[in-house]
Amino acid sequence: MNYLAHLLLSEPDPLARLGNLAGDFLKGADVRSLHSTIQRGIALHRQIDTYTDCHPIVRQSKARVEPPYCRLAGVLVDVFYDHFLAVHWQTYGVGTLEEFVQGVYADLQHYQALLPPSLQWALPFMVTGDWLTAYRQVSGIEMILERMAARSRRSPLLASSICVLHHHYSALEQEFHQFFPALKVYVYNQVAILVAKGSGF
Template identity: 30%
Template structure:
């Protein structure tokens, strides 16, 4: 799942929105230096990623992608599912996305991650432009595809092909999302209910 889904799952499970966002930026060895609630969010993020990548619906969906861009299918699905979540937000949350995003931005303003250039660059963009709501528009997905394509070290040309695929297969993608996402939310809740904080140096 991508940024918006992870933040929404944080809201749904009443865990740190920032922690759920940070899962893409923090390495395992850095967890012991973070507040417990943020660590819990990061571990939930990782749990959701494993659940998503191994879910039969997602595995099958990836196989529908053309062979030449299939290696990017997971990225494309994650980004497009953020758009679909924004389209159906009220079906999955009683809290308006503006309020959730505002809480997330406030948490982001009060946090820093020393020597993590990737996080600091993305955090600055988010704090300056507050662009998460733009995923209400499909064009934001297409812009994200192109941005990722331009950043890849091993050049993979996929943005235009990804755009064509999602436009031609929107019904399949939406059906898969509507089946998958409630299971994803339930999985997140079960993880938090059974969560046991890890033993770290701060607890010794």
């Protein structure tokens, strides 16, 4: 899953959300010195990613990604599923998408000093460009993919990969609806375990 799903599925504590969002920016880092709530967020992020990557419905979605985009299938499905989450926020989210996103931005700005450097740098652009709400529009997904391509020398194909969403929109949307409720149940159980443990590591 991508940013929006990780933020929604996190504990509501701002520090847990910070950890859940920062998970991708801290791969390979020793996080044991961080606040225990941030550690829980990072641990949950990794558990969500592992569960998602191994789930048969997600694998089915990835299999829809045709050449020359096959090696980007994991990234694309993560982003596309965030699009469907934003589109169907009334079903899966909390409050309105706009209210949730503005609350996230406020929390991240409040704790900006605790963010990984690359996320600190990106945060002002995320807020002013309202990246999270942009997931709701296909044009917003296209913009996000183009931005990802600009940051990655290895993945210039990302810039044109919106065609995959256009070609398989209905099937991917149906698979998202099949997968996301199961993910929410899994996360609910994992959060209870992490809270009882006190930290993620």
